[in-house]
Amino acid sequence: MLTRFVETSSLFQGKLMQVAKRQYVQTIRKKSFWLATLLFPTFIIFVSFISGYTSTQSEKKVKEEVAKVDRIFVLDESGVINSDLLQSPYVVANEKNAAIAEVMQDQADAFFYYPSDLATGQKIEVYTQDTGLISYGRFDSVARQLLQTSILLKVGDADLISLYAAPIDVQTTYYKDGQTVSLKVEDFIVPIFSLVIYFTLVFMGTNFLLSSVSEEKENRMIEIVLTAMNSRDLIWGKIVGLVGIVLTQLIVLISLAGVGLWFTLEKLPFNIDLAAIPLDSFQITVSLFFIAAGFLMIAAIMVGVGAAMPTYREAQQFSSIFIILAIMPVYFVTLIVTDPTGVVARVTSYIPLTSPLVLLGRSALGGLPAWEAIVGIVVNVAYVVGAFYLAFRLFEIGSLEFNQKLSIKRLFHPKISKVE
């Protein structure tokens, strides 16, 4: 129904929009598009389920094993363990090797040995049967707990013992520029949403553009297309189509996330008040700009690579270099988060491929002063213009080189291709 609407809509009558329409319809009709779109959330749900299930199963097994325990030998040479605690299933051992032998012969579930130099060595020895990988360490916390409880009993104050065992709530107040800063879950909604849009646009969406440009070349249709429209309109048409594709992806992902949240909202360990989400128009505008800049920069690279390489497979391999460079800030994320105005954050803010993501992140973290945001915008405009200049050159020359890679020499030869 959606493709039918796109085919007949008067919105799509110009040549550029014809290309956009074709790009959109052809892509969303592919099974691979829906697979790629749905695979990501499905993968997350699957991994969460597996992780939760295995964790529950492990806990269950450990609990079962602990419930079955009927004899644990304890030998305390440190003198710290409170003898009142050594009730069944604990049994006081008299000799270390004999207790170990009992465990080895499966006559006891475990043996805890507290050496005489416990205070300086800070080591407890635990001996038990191997009952499977997930049961490893099942008595470690028991042995440790026995020691800690014994120490607390020496304090002798029931309130202090209770306080020690209680889950302490820490309330922190932050100040910035003399003002109290309130950190709420809602504060992170817009930045997280910006990053999701950025990654969807840049890393999922642009691959469709690469495949589309390579398709024109591999299928030998480009020569006919170029008699009806110039290469720039063709590229812009593809990019407009790509934006539609990514918006569709985002709508699907957000809808799925919304449905997921609807069912799990009450189970979350925190509350989300949608009305309390801060909407800072400057930050949103800057974020949108850096998202657009990152998208256009990678889109231009995909166009250039698709035009320069003879096949989609080769183009995909070559383009991965640029994708890796563009996600490089992820490796520096700790440095950027801990010090958004530090050297690493500032340097990567002005390197062509890393710039949009780092500036977007810094803006989200509140680590991007207004003057730097303006410099970042100017620099990114220059990068995008430069990237498109090269992309158009590569496309004009490379799109008709059906069987060979494009040389750098040809790229900068002034009279080789069509001049717009």
Add this chain to the structure above:
Amino acid sequence: MDEMITIINFSKRFGSVQAVDDLSFAVPAGSIFAFLGANGSGKTTTIRTLLGIYEPDNGELLINGQKYQNEMAGILGYLPEERGLYLNSRVLETIVYFAQLKGLGFEPATKAAKDYLERVGLSGYAESEIKTLSSGQQQKIQLGIALINNPQLLILDEPTKGLDPVNRDLLISMLLELNKNGTTVVFTSHQMEEVEKIADHLVMIKDGRRKLEGGLEDVKNQFGTNVIHVRFDGDIPVNDAMYSLQVERSLAEVTPKEGIKPNEVLRYMLDNGASIREFDVGAPSLHEIFVRVQEEDD
């Protein structure tokens, strides 16, 4: 006769290679024009430059007196030498897409595409993916993309390459019909018999330079009218002093030396045991002319 295409002093160089050198010729409106030359002689470069895909180094290339603009796509049909199709797309939508790029609205484009598919016997494949079609059927789709806008000017770069005889005849009949309705047809081909069958004008180039141009008969007559075509059985005698010989299976094209008359050649052949089935005197074939032009030293 008005000129549909005018090329004046066109030159184009790719690096150290001079692809086309000071080429000039004109294509009369309403003609079926053969653009001939060996591989690498500059035909495709000339066509691409004429259609604005390349920029000329020198010269003018005009259609209807104007430099080609994309807005002129509505009058053009083009089938390039390097041609393919969007294999994962459906038949009807592909033709409609190109018709719309040429300026047709969605409804007229759909109607024209359906009419074309009906005509070439592919209406049952309108919603099929192109990759499921045979190569002959795919070639019909390629041709349909070129013809869908009923063009005033149809440029076909080696249109019969890879076609079987049935589809070749279908193509030729369609070209003749289009031409009858006013379409100027420009095509390149290495099949000289085919060119003789349908072209009325031609230009022949070598190494990017024009060698011959004019009406088909005028060009042939430039190469004399006493070339002998002999169809024979067995062997044909050789006599370098009397004539030169081009033999292809049981057909020979014999060019008498100066002062030697055709009947002397016939007598010599019969006296030397030749079994002649046909003997015809006239202008050389285009094949012979093509070979001579390409082999002659500059």
